[in-house]
Amino acid sequence: MSHSVCIATYRCHDDKADFNKKAQGIAVGLTVGSWTDLPEARKAEMEKHLGRVLSVTVYEPENAAPGERYADLVIAYPDVNFSRDLPALLVTVFGKLSMDGRIKLLDLDFSPAFVSAFPGPKFGITGVRELLGIEQRPLLMSIFKSVIGHDLPNLREQFYRQALGGVDLIKDDEILFENPLTPLEKRVEACMEAAEQAQAETGQKLLYAVNLTGSTSKLAANAKLAIAAGANALLFNVLAYGYDVLHELSSDPEISVPIAAHPALAGAFYPSPHYGIAAPLLLGKLMRLAGADLVLFPSPYGSVVMPKEENLAVQAALIDPALPVKASFPVPSAGIHPGLVPLILRDFGQDVVVNAGGGIHGHPLGTAAGGQAFRQAITATLSGISLPEAASQPGNEALQAAINSWGYKE
Amino acid sequence: MSHSVCIATYRCHDDKADFNKKAQGIAVGLTVGSWTDLPEARKAEMEKHLGRVLSVTVYEPENAAPGERYADLVIAYPDVNFSRDLPALLVTVFGKLSMDGRIKLLDLDFSPAFVSAFPGPKFGITGVRELLGIEQRPLLMSIFKSVIGHDLPNLREQFYRQALGGVDLIKDDEILFENPLTPLEKRVEACMEAAEQAQAETGQKLLYAVNLTGSTSKLAANAKLAIAAGANALLFNVLAYGYDVLHELSSDPEISVPIAAHPALAGAFYPSPHYGIAAPLLLGKLMRLAGADLVLFPSPYGSVVMPKEENLAVQAALIDPALPVKASFPVPSAGIHPGLVPLILRDFGQDVVVNAGGGIHGHPLGTAAGGQAFRQAITATLSGISLPEAASQPGNEALQAAINSWGYKE
Structure with a gap:
């Protein structure tokens, strides 16, 4: 088969189906429509359009209970x-x-020709690190405690407290839409002003991912307004708009800031074993191909749980060197407190964004101490020092208080 | 509660959860973020933003097996x-x-204020009927037998044969994208020419729904190019682009033709009992609000099956007079042959589009006879004549041949 193809892998549950026949039906039905009844001369013309079954692997335990029998079908579709x-x-x-x-x-493998239409993330892991001037350590992101019904001075103050704690990125809540209290440009101006004020004290840069919302046709213009007002990153609810919209935004040369993809609505697709689109494809490969510089996804630690092997598969898709576009920063989110930092770094390595909300704002010594506790936990872990030991050192009172509140895991 | 709200209904499966607590957590967590710890003065300000639990109905059979316990949660979100x-x-x-x-x-109820931002379908059932000059009878739609790898003369000929059979609408295959063999404008020109040629013989108008594809930002322009080339309807893979894109297309005054929404990808959302978005909302209410004039969805008759009660709930959402926008034409699709017409009309009434592919092209006397057989079946059913009786009448040989091939149901 010499034609350029994209390859899809499916998992199909059926107690009785002839899976080989089903796979053949898909390969023909979703491409040329019919095959065996075509005249030979026509087959020669149509062959380049014909889908092909690459493999069918049936899982059929002896004495399978109803619902247990399935097969993985791998089918190639000509570009x-x-x-x-x-x-x-x-x-x-x-x-x-x-x-x-x-x-x-379950998965898609794109042909080189298909991928060539996608520039991928403009920044990716290396580009985000360059913007922040941080070569190796894991980054720290925080989210606002609450945003709806708050005015600009309140948001500015929340932002400032977070920034003082030494976070690298602050993101809007994904449910903060255009509203009279904190309209996009005013919000960007107020928060970036707070970022500068904090930087004067901490010496640290940070990125503010402002939520890009509104009508599809106005998103690019809204992004440019936000950037003109000083925004240095964007948050985007990709699945509410479609991957193609992210692709167009990330390909726009005037949208010159990193885009963080939020996984809102992803749970409508990935958790069922029988239906939908698997998380590593949905939140991993497709987000990256469409140009997300950072991708949030449910962590294996919090209340919004994704099994750890699925988490790691999402991460693997975001950084897999086989895809010839920049790697996207993995941002496992939800349920994260400073005591989990050693575990997160062991699971995800150093190219990870530690993302916290309650674990920062709920710190007993306040929001700024929350950020500090995370930074202290990251420093300790990178130095091979256990959290309790680091917490006992002078200057690390914030970490000590966090551990006292939430405990830790090594 | 005097504020304008949109109301969401969820089904939540959990063997142990305190569903009342969970509902409260959702109502607060997805709106103001926290409530009980707010000072009283702040509560007064925030009250208009606070989500409210309207009801929690727990289904908890005695001796419930694991996985059987669930609750329906109804929560109001302030606009x-x-x-x-x-x-x-x-x-x-x-x-x-x-x-x-x-x-x-499971469902969303929109506030009048929210709905007021949505003009809904530009044509809807009544508008499509007016365009075709057909006041009451069910419409007949056909799809191409196969399109990929076919050139313009071939598609034109397929179109002509379908049109000769007396179909009211012909739609592109949803997997026909921009391609060198049958590019959009040339395809429209060739097919509309075939439509005119057929109309000279049959005296009947028809709508050709050409597949609107490509980059999101170019869809409106592509639609206008197609219309300028003569297209009098559009087919659109809504879920691949997002409802907002359909909303913007349907609201565009220059896109002056009906839009048929294809359900491609819908199976990633609706079939699981535990996850996703229910079909009546996904393919019914949201498609209609976003402006689909016709909506295709899996019929209860074919190989791609949706349970009949779910089908009827999709239809109900498409025509429910409680939603103050035009009704969308229901198009139950897949597995339909002329012998099913009495059943379809009994299930869906007269405001339905009977949509067939194999049931037209696979007719033993050819494609044109396939369309004729359907029209004969529709005429007979509306006149209260059984299909076998109608088939035995002179002039109804096409119906007789169809029944001989596929049988019939009364």
């Missing part, structure tokens, strides 16, 4: 059949098929 | 918290929450 955009690819490989029984899209 | 667009509403009510355990979004 010539679809335009080089994600809506076209997704509709081809999982449009009608998504409704055809218990079938889940 | 003041989100902008009047569907990404904002969906991110508010099901953004983070979608990832929080086994929870499915």
Whole structure:
């Protein structure tokens, strides 16, 4: 098979199906429509459009209980059949098929020709590190405690307290939309002013990811307004708008700041074993291909739980060197306090953003101490010092207080 | 509660949860963030932003097996918290929450103020009927047999054969993207020419829904190019682009033709009992609010099955007079042959589009006879004549042949 193809892997649950036949039906049905009844001369012309079954692996335990039997189907779709955009690819490989029984899209492998239409993240891990001037250590992100119903002075003060604690990134809440109390440009101005004020004290740069919202056709203009007002990063609810919108935003040369992808709505797709789109594809590979510089996803530590192996598979997709675009920064989120830092760094390595909300604002000594406790935990862990030992050192009172409140894991 | 609110209904499966507590956590967490620890003066200011639990209904059979216990939670979200667009509403009510355990979004009730931002379908059932000059009878739609790898003369010929059979609408395949063999404008020109040629013989108008594809920012321009080339309807893979894109297209005064929403990717959302978004909301209410004039969804008759009660709930959402926008035409699709027409009309009434592919092209006397057989079945059913009786009448040989091939249901 010499044609350029994109390859889809599906998991299909069925107690009785002939999975080989099903795979053949998909490969033909989603490409040329029919095959065996074509005249030979026509087959020669159509061959380059024909999907191919690459493998069918049936999992059929003896005495399988109902619902246990499944197969992984791997099918190649010729690039010539679809335009080089994600809506076209997704509709081809999982449009009608998504409704055809218990079938889940596990993975996609893009052809080099398809990928060539995607510049990928403009900054990625290395670019975000360069903007912040931080070469190696894990980054620290914090989120506002609450934003709805708060005015500009309040948000500015929350921002300042977070910044004082030494965080590298502060992100808007994903549910903060255009509103009269804290409109986009005014919010950016107030928060960036607070960032400068804090930087005068801490000497530290930070990125503020302001939530990009509104009508699809106005997003690029809103992004440019935010950037003109001083925004140095954006937060974006990708799945509420579609990957193609992220792709167009990230490809826009005038949108010259990192974009953090929020996973809002992702739980409508990934958690079922039978339906939907697997998290490593949904939040990993597709977000990265579409150009997300940072990607938030549920951590394995908090109340909003994703199993750890799925987490690590999302991370792997965000940094996999096989995809020829920049790596996206993994941001495992939810339920994170300073005592978890050694675990996070062991699970995710140093190219990770430690992202905290309650673990910063809920610190017994206040928001600034919350950030400091995280930074102290990161420093200790990178130096191979246990958290209790580090916490007992002078200057690390914030870490000590955090451990007293929330405990720690080594 | 005097504030304007949108109301979300969720189904939440959990063997142990305190569902009342969970609902309270959602109502507070997705709005003001925290409540009980606010000072009284602040509560007065924040009250208009606070979400409210309207009801919690627990289904807890005695001796429930694991996985059987669930509750329906109904929560009101103040409009003041989100902008009047569907990404904002969906991110508010099901953004983070979608990832929080086994929870499915069943329904949304929009406030009048929210709905006022949505003109809804430009044509709807009545408008599509006016365009076609057909007051009451069910409409007949057909789809191409296969499109990928076919050139313009071939597509034109397929179109002509379908049109000759008396179909009211012909739609592109949803997997036909911009391609060198049948580029958008040339395709529209060739097919509309075939439509005119057929109309000279049949005297019948028809709508051709050409597939609107490409980059999000170019969709409106592509739609206008297609219309300028003669297109009198559009097909759109809404879920690959997002509801807001459909909303913007349908609101564009220059896009002056009906839009048919294809359900591609819908199966990633609706079939799980535990996760995702229920079909009547996903394919019914939201498609209609966003402006779809016709909505395709899996029929209860074919291989791609949706349970009949879910089908009827999708239809109900598309025509419910409680939503103050035009009704969208329901198009139950897949597995439909002429022998099912009495059943379809009994299930869906007369405001339905009978949509067939194989049931037209696979007719033993050819494609044109396939369309004729459907029209004969519709005429007979509306006249209260059984299909076998109608098939035996002179002139109805096409119906007889269809029944001989596929049988019939009364």
